[in-house]
Amino acid sequence: MALDILVVDDEPDIRELIAGVLGDEGYSVRTAATAEAALEEVRTRTPRLVVLDVWLQGSGMDGLSLLKYLKSIDPLLPVIVISGHGNIETAVAAIRRGAYDFIEKPFKTDRLLHLIDRAIESAALKYENATLRNRAGDDERWIGHSNAAANLRASIEKVAPTNSRVMITGPAGVGKELAARLIHRNSLRENGPFIVVNAATIAPDQMEIALFGEEDAQGRTTRIGLFEKAHLGTLLLDEVADMPPGTQSKILRVLTEQRFQRVGGRSDVSVDVRVMSATTKDLKQEIEESRFREDLYYRLNVVPLRVPSLAERRDDIADLVDYFIARIADSSGLTPRTFSQEAMAVLQSMEWPGNIRQLRNVVERILILSPSDSSRPVSVDELPRDVGSNVQTAKAGSADLVGLSLRDAREQFEREYLALQITRFNGNISRTAEFIGMERSALHRKLKALGVASGTSRQDS
Numbered sequence: 001m002a003l004d005i006l007v008v009d010d011e012p013d014i015r016e017l018i019a020g021v022l023g024d025e026g027y028s029v030r031t032a033a034t035a036e037a038a039l040e041e042v043r044t045r046t047p048r049l050v051v052l053d054v055w056l057q058g059s060g061m062d063g064l065s066l067l068k069y070l071k072s073i074d075p076l077l078p079v080i081v082i083s084g085h086g087n088i089e090t091a092v093a094a095i096r097r098g099a100y101d102f103i104e105k106p107f108k109t110d111r112l113l114h115l116i117d118r119a120i121e122s123a124a125l126k127y128e129n130a131t132l133r134n135r136a137g138d139d140e141r142w143i144g145h146s147n148a149a150a151n152l153r154a155s156i157e158k159v160a161p162t163n164s165r166v167m168i169t170g171p172a173g174v175g176k177e178l179a180a181r182l183i184h185r186n187s188l189r190e191n192g193p194f195i196v197v198n199a200a201t202i203a204p205d206q207m208e209i210a211l212f213g214e215e216d217a218q219g220r221t222t223r224i225g226l227f228e229k230a231h232l233g234t235l236l237l238d239e240v241a242d243m244p245p246g247t248q249s250k251i252l253r254v255l256t257e258q259r260f261q262r263v264g265g266r267s268d269v270s271v272d273v274r275v276m277s278a279t280t281k282d283l284k285q286e287i288e289e290s291r292f293r294e295d296l297y298y299r300l301n302v303v304p305l306r307v308p309s310l311a312e313r314r315d316d317i318a319d320l321v322d323y324f325i326a327r328i329a330d331s332s333g334l335t336p337r338t339f340s341q342e343a344m345a346v347l348q349s350m351e352w353p354g355n356i357r358q359l360r361n362v363v364e365r366i367l368i369l370s371p372s373d374s375s376r377p378v379s380v381d382e383l384p385r386d387v388g389s390n391v392q393t394a395k396a397g398s399a400d401l402v403g404l405s406l407r408d409a410r411e412q413f414e415r416e417y418l419a420l421q422i423t424r425f426n427g428n429i430s431r432t433a434e435f436i437g438m439e440r441s442a443l444h445r446k447l448k449a450l451g452v453a454s455g456t457s458r459q460d461s
């Protein structure tokens, strides 16, 4: 669909000239000779961009007041101001009031077209940011009260205002992108764009155009790249290990010089971007196998941040479940529920290869499949089959107990039961003892007698 542009100028010749040029470029153009006529056009439909002469003769409202009005309707609406010779001050005042840029009469049509291109790109990006921010929710925060969660929160707060490059490592679905977003939001760039590029999802031959943009033979920008879009903001290079080797050297140049050339372009584009990276792979290994540039690694890895798997911070599971229930219920209108103690114990003792993303999906699935009388807590039977498998194994094991003496059967049960509880409490013997109602020292003795490993007690206190 052709983009809708409104041209406001009291001089018929200039108005028609601009309208003609824009029309030839494929834009859908409306014109207005006075502020009143412009207001009428805006009322019918808000244009995507306005070209406005600030020196409007014969109108009840001058150009600056019209600009103010347009900005009050839509603060993100791009307005390009035309100023005559000798009224540059007015043009500068217009910029202060939110105009995208100004162009002085007489102007070359190429320059006007170029400005329009850039204004549209920049506005599209601002809209995208605004919606993304809404979608992500400004209340997003790092949930959890485990030591690992507290350390991560502290690191995020500490590193955010420094402008340093951060490399976030950890398995899939642990919250690497969330950590990057929180760093951006707590930084001096919080009002600038936050852009994510996932190297694993872009075809290698398209990567440079995506990152750096493209120019045609006449030197006109045909595509704005993500580095340019992230100007004054943050760019997250997600799955950075998958960056093609040629692109790695170009990124290195941007990091050292803060400028680059668009694909097919001849002049440099200067940017001010904070680059963060995330990876599930071991980059040291990638360097050894010559798939990743060592010099790039050191440029990116100024501050390393490791996000542990969910299995390493089971203490956060209950908090995360409550948080996801509230958020999912809020955003999709599903009825919030609580989890029974038994169901929560299952969640706390399973493996979670998909980490927090998997946990979130499980919670969502349960809320969607809930029966209409969902006032009762979620039971173990309602957990998806794959989730309950740990417990099912423990139960299935009991079939074998028939062939054992009472003493051996009791021992086997105790072994499985204690191993499960210790996993659930992340190897913390004190908390396991408290939950199962035993003295800590007695539990130690019991574990030793049964031959159950308690060496995982990294959080024992």
Ligand SMILES: Nc1ncnc2c1ncn2[C@@H]1O[C@H](COP(=O)(O)OP(=O)(O)OP(=O)(O)O)[C@@H](O)[C@H]1O
Pocket (backbone or CB within 6 Å): 141, 142, 143, 144, 170, 171, 172, 173, 174, 175, 176, 177, 178, 179, 238, 280, 323, 356, 357, 360
């Ligand atoms: N500590 C946390 N508090 C709240 N939500 C979290 C937390 N950690 C992760 N999440 C949520 O879990 C989901 C997965 O997180 P995210 O996409 O950031 O993971 P990732 O590590 O970047 O994954 P991948 O490596 O697959 O890209 C998101 O919905 C995110 O908001």
